[in-house]
Structure formats: C-alpha cells, structure tokens
Amino acid sequence: MKIFIFNKKYILSIFSIIILSIFIFLHFYKPFSIATSVSEENFINNSIKEKFEQLENSKEKVAYLTFDDGPTIKATPKILDILKDKNVKATFFVLGKNVKSHPELVKRAYEEGHYIANHGYNHNNSVLYKNSTSFISEVKNTDMEIGKAIGVDNYCSYIFRFPNGYMSSAYKSKKKEASTLLSQMGYIYVDWNCLNNDSEKKVNSYTLLNNLKNSCKNKGTLIILMHDTNDVNDTTEILAESISYLQSEGYIFDNFYSLFEEK
Numbered sequence: 001m002k003i004f005i006f007n008k009k010y011i012l013s014i015f016s017i018i019i020l021s022i023f024i025f026l027h028f029y030k031p032f033s034i035a036t037s038v039s040e041e042n043f044i045n046n047s048i049k050e051k052f053e054q055l056e057n058s059k060e061k062v063a064y065l066t067f068d069d070g071p072t073i074k075a076t077p078k079i080l081d082i083l084k085d086k087n088v089k090a091t092f093f094v095l096g097k098n099v100k101s102h103p104e105l106v107k108r109a110y111e112e113g114h115y116i117a118n119h120g121y122n123h124n125n126s127v128l129y130k131n132s133t134s135f136i137s138e139v140k141n142t143d144m145e146i147g148k149a150i151g152v153d154n155y156c157s158y159i160f161r162f163p164n165g166y167m168s169s170a171y172k173s174k175k176k177e178a179s180t181l182l183s184q185m186g187y188i189y190v191d192w193n194c195l196n197n198d199s200e201k202k203v204n205s206y207t208l209l210n211n212l213k214n215s216c217k218n219k220g221t222l223i224i225l226m227h228d229t230n231d232v233n234d235t236t237e238i239l240a241e242s243i244s245y246l247q248s249e250g251y252i253f254d255n256f257y258s259l260f261e262e263k
C-alpha cells in the first residue's frame, strides 16, 4: 500500500513538472514568423527600432524590396511569380480595402514567406489624418483584414508605411502626431531610400530600370519602393531584371522578418 502511495505521489509530481514545462515553453516560445504571434504591447523594443532606423545608413549590401498599395489582380500574382522564380522574399505594404477585395493574394504572399506590412486602409489622407481615432482605425482595420485573409487571429503587422512616405511634406504635422500614436500602439514606420518612380509619369521599361540604377548609386542597404498596382507603370516588366542587376552589384535580398531576429 505504501509503495502505491509513493508511486501515486511520484506520478503526480512528474505530471506537475511536465505541465509546468509546457506552460513555461508556451509562455516564452516565439514562433519564427513573429508577425503571426498575438499582438504584444511594446513588442517593438529599442534594439529593433534602432535596427530599422540604421537601415538607410548601413553600408551592408542588402536590398529590401517593398511593394505598396496592393494587392491587385493585375500586378500582385505576377510579382509573386517573379519573386518565387528568383527566390527573393519581399515586403508588401498592403491597403486594408484591397486586402478585403483580394484576401487570396495576401494569403499567397504570406504563405510564400513575404512580410505583410501596413499601409493604412484607404490611402486617403483626409480620412487617415481626420483625428487620432480615424488613424488608429485605419491601421487596426488593415491588420484585421490581413489577419482574416491569412487566418491568423489578432495579426499585428508592427510595420507601417505612411502613404506618400513620412518624408514627404504633405500633412507633416499630422504625420508627426500619427508617429507618436504608432509608437504607443507598438508600431514603427519605414520609408524608402531607393525607387524606380513607377508611380510617377508613364515611361518605358528602359527608363524605369534606369531610374532604379540611378537611385541606388553609391548606397549601401537599399529599401526599394515599388508598387504592385500597375496604375502608371508596370513594374513587373522590369522586376526580374532589377533583381538580377542588384545581385550582379553584390546585393543580397532580404525582407523585414530578419530585423526581428536576435543576432
């Protein structure tokens, strides 16, 4: 009988240790795809913030391709095909309204390893900067649409890009206020330091590629702005060539997931 009691106690303590270990593991475990984890306040710590802030001035030859304003039927699938073919991972700054229209495209991009970041819901500055509630809703509703599209509850993209960029002069003071809100919400914002001007005036493919070559001259790390919309120019026409050119210049491609990894 004594032996039985001892065994029972013994089994109970082993059982408790296992439960405790599972609890500790689940508590501290961070999946590789950080953006898939449940939103945590102040997840963006100072070290991650610094990494993003230093990107533009880094001498390292790393290229971060970023595509804004999508997803769209006319451009996103083609871009995903090219990126897959070239084995390049990029970042998509999506619009909430477009995610709602084409959730399948966001799902594909996400599943193929691209970072899905936030560009606001409507791309309409008068709505975005109407007041702080409106700004917060634009960001949160976009993440909500992304979450629905990819099947992740409470998805938080953590990275926001201001329509027209933080650096542009329009809505300067509003953007300053919004950047404080973003920080309180646990987000950072990212502009770019290289572009092919695909959303400016219509040009031929040669000029589009040349724009990129000129824009990346004498720079280290590149955050490249492109659009997956084809509204003005079709970036898909020169994407493969752009990647090959940058690789021939010694660049390696990465997306924003890597900045969340501890090194």
Ligand SMILES: [Zn+2]
Residues within 6 Å of the ligand: 068, 069, 119, 123, 163, 164
């Ligand atoms: Zn935009």
